[in-house]
Amino acid sequence: MQIKLFINGRIYSGDIAPDMLLIDFLRANGYLSVKRGCETSNCGLCTVILENKPVLSCSTLALRANGLHVTTIEGIQEEAADFGGFLADEGAEQCGFCSPGFIMSVISMTKELKNPTEDEIKKYLEGNLCRCTGYMGQLRAIKKYLDIKSKKECSHEVC
16 A cells, blocks of 8 residues: 655655554664554554654554654754753653654643643643653643743743
């Protein structure tokens, strides 16, 4: 079955099996930041952005992305590095294995929610598993990141 999709702005096409998962298509095309974790849609390690919404690529058929735009962390390196710095500063990046999926979710959240409450942040990030931390570092990093991001946006506009 033929498929064509846009990954980080580049066109990819190929012949795939009908049951091929998006994670397998992405990794076969060199996007190794998309990590395989639990394979049960519970950990968030495989999170990518499909048409501006975070999805778990381990439970999404590649065929579902046919003709659509997929963004991986490689496609948002500047934003990812920016937020990743906040994670590191707050000690929330102990082993780093969960970081790509977590970063993808946070960046997606910043585009979807304006000034989210702590409860909204927690709700949005449900399903992002980290076995090294107690999530307090991540929460501190997100709050600081959102605060700085808001101040930068206000400096360009009248708030």
